[in-house]
Amino acid sequence: MDGWVGAWTGGRRAVHLGNVADFNEQFLPEGVGAAQRERRLRQGHHYAGMAACYSPEPALVVLPGLVEEAWIAWLARELEWGRVELYSGVADTVTLGRALAGRPALAERIAAGGRPVVGWGRTDHWGGGGPELAAVRRYESKAAAHELFAELAADHPGIVVPWQERPATTRRAARRLTARAARGGTTVVKSPYGVGGFGTAVVTPQELFAAGGGRALLRRLTADEVLPPGDGLLLEEFIDAGPAARLRDLTFDAVIGADGRVHPVGTGEMAVDGTHYQGVTVGPGAVPPELARTAERFGLAVGERLAAEGYRGWFDVDFVTDRQRRLAPTEANLRLTGPAVAFVLRARLDEVRGPGHLVRTLDGAPLGVRLSQEALHEHLDRLRPRCAALGATLLPLVPTTGYEPEPAVGLALAARSAEALDAAEALLTAANHALGRMFEALR
Incomplete structure (x- = not known):
């Protein structure tokens, strides 16, 4: 099978490991306290709910958090999967890798059948060691990625690399x-390593002086x-995109196959x-063709360098646009990402329903009230036909955050037009918000 799907899983049904927290843990600085580490672990375990969609068709899914079978059954119906073995609730206060080390029977089941195994990213517990993990640990650094971008940019019109410096101390950074x-x-301001927005802050003059200066703000x-x-x-x-509301944040995704060839997956507009x-x-039209071509040319060049250093697997390059609509690369991710799930869903829907799908993911759509998984399923199931009437397919991705202090749910919408996506998103936002008003009326 040609293309990125063939390079990713050979077009075969795969085993999916939700090892988000494992991947993130290896980049947490030593100074991060135990309480924060526990919160990051919990966040990673929630986000691992997306593991069901790490490839176009899973055969077996291992999730750290407890996820009811109904969610997998929903996805299986819409995406025309065969039977999926689900092992959830595997890890709680430890990473998935540590949990599996204590469950040899499950580890053997994962290895059985010789299916491809895909996870969020490479760690010591999975796919670890050798040049692949070395490349991950090098280029997940925003400093090393920036050096690579600067080296490649001269050969790529339409790419502008922002300046970057690394003051030796926090005090020096505050003065600068x-x-x-x-x-x-x-x-x-960036930490060399960071995921999901952690480790990055945009500091305006107003914010800095309101905080009492650079040192006070950093504290x-x-x-x-x-x-x-x-x-x-x-x-x-800081790259100023100007007044344009759209096309501020873009991503280019690709897969490096076992033979070192780089296979483009696509470009997307991030929220x-x-x-x-x-x-x-x-999907079609999500990014204007000229910007998509610029991002792809540069992203493929990045991929060739990663491949030369031994990396194999999924990666992306994220960009922001400036006022002239040039692309400024900001980081590389040598792992799966939120956009990867959208690309996988689009590929599967195009395969089973015909080409032309747009997919939009909403990673943390707020809910107006805390809901159990059962109540959340009932709520979304009521919205499913309403989305369908608008021309959109509703797909649940992260069902475990509905009972958090700030309740939310991760979702995807698929349609054949941006207008249908917009209408379905507006419907979901209103219905989720209305949950709070409904319960207030019962008080």
């Missing part, structure tokens, strides 16, 4: 931040768990709130 703010400059961002403690922060140029990824739209 304050000096830039005094000149009216906005700066992006606050650390206390708020936006930035990790310790030295080594990166300061990066980002501040520095926090919220979801993506992929």
Whole structure:
């Protein structure tokens, strides 16, 4: 099988491991306390609910959190999967890899049958060791990725690389931040490693001086768990996209096959709130062709370098656009990502229902009230035919966050037009919000 699906799983049904927390843990700085580590572990376990869609058709799915079979059955109906073995609730206060180390029978079941095994990313427990993990640990660094981008950019018209510096100490970073703010400059502050918006902050002059200066602001961002403690922060140029509401944040995804060939998957427009990824739209027309070609050419060049250093598997390059609609690469992710799930869903729907699908993911759609998985399923099942009437297919992705203090649900919508996606998203937003008003009326 040609193309990225063949490079990813050979077109075969695969075993999916929800090892998000395992991957993230290897990049948490030593100074992060136990309580924050526990919160990050819990967040990773929730996000691992997306593991059901790590490839076009799973055969076996292993999830750290407890997920009811009804969610997998919903996806299986819509995506025309065969029977899927689900093992959930495998890990709670430990990573999935550590949990599997204590469950040899399940580990043997995963290995049985010789199916391809795909996970969120490579770790010591899965796919670890050798040049692949070395490449992950090198280029997941925003400093190393920036060096690679700067090296490649000269050969790629339409690409502009923001300047970046790494002050030796936090005190020095604070002084540099304050000096830039005094000149009216906005700066992006980054930890060398970070995921899901953690480790990145956009600092405006107004915010810095309102906080009492650079040192006070960095202390606050650390206390708020936006930035990790310790030295080594990166300061990066803020790219101003101007007044355009769309096409601020783009992604290009690709797969490096076992033979080292780079297979493009596609480009998508991400929804980002501040520095926090919220979801993506992929499919025909999601990104204008000229921007998509620019992102693909540069992303393939990045992939060739990653392949030369031994990396195999999924990766992406994220971009922001400037006022001239040039693309500024901001980071590389040598793993699956939220957009990867959207691309997988699009490929599967195009295969079983015919080409032309747009897919939009909503990673954390707020709910107006806390709901158990059973109640959440009933709520979404009532919305399913209403979405269908608008021309959209509703797919649940993260059902375990409905009972969190800030309840939410991860969803995907698929349709053949952006208008249908917009209408279905508006319907879901209104219905989710109305849950709170409904329960208030019962008080």
